[in-house]
Amino acid sequence: MITMNDIVLEGHPTLREVAKEVPLPASEEDKQTLTEMLQYLKNSQDDEMAAQYDLRPGVGLAAPQLGIKKRMLAVHFEDFNGKSYSHGLFNPRIVSHSVELGYLSSGEGCLSVEREVPGYVPRYARITVKATDLNGEEVKLRLKGFAAIVFQHEIDHLNGVMFYDHINHDNPFSEPENAKPVDR
Structure with a gap:
């Protein structure tokens, strides 16, 4: 079982490196790791489990x-419209994206960052x-x-990028151009 002790914190070199593709079909070891990552997220959102094992709640976790x-x-969450997402994914890639941008008005947090980073x-x-x-199936998610x-x-x-790399360091709360908050 993955616990908070298994999660590396900012400053750890792996967080700044580009991860390698997983050879497919995935090995049993890789499937087991990914299954445990998804289970961590589920456990972290269960109040009893989170308290028992001292887990910080998370909606996503990357190897x-x-x-x-x-x-x-792995991701496990419900969006603001009540739609559930629960996935363990190998080699995910963004194949297309909008021109428009979005952001969370409350900012983002991260299990590997134990401090508030406003913006x-x-x-x-x-x-x-x-x-x-x-299950080894190819998936396409819009x-x-x-x-x-x-x-x-x-x-x-x-890809070795942290969320705060995207924040405008001169003015963390300046509304990004062509962007709308997704949580209002």
Whole structure:
């Protein structure tokens, strides 16, 4: 079982490296790791489990956050319209995106960052992601709003990018051009 002790924190070199493609079909070990990543997110959102195991709640987790340099990510959340997303994905990639941008008015957080980093994080408002799921099936996901933001945050981890790299450092709360908040 993955716990907070397994999650590496900012400053760890793996968080700044580009992760390697996972050879497919995925090995049993990689499937097991990805399954455990997804289970961490589910456990972290269960109040009893989170308290028992001292888990910080999360909606996404990428393998580099565990010190694993592989293109694997897990997401488990409900968007603002009540739509559920629960995926373990190998080699996810953004194949198309909108010109329009979106951001969370409250900013973003990260399981690998134990401090508040205020500011708007501009991201594409809509994206299409292709990946391979835990069953070895090719999936294509059309995402918008909060879901698009979560997936971009996790895919950034696979490319050695942290969410705060996107914040305007001179004026963290200046509204990004061509962007709308997705949570209002």
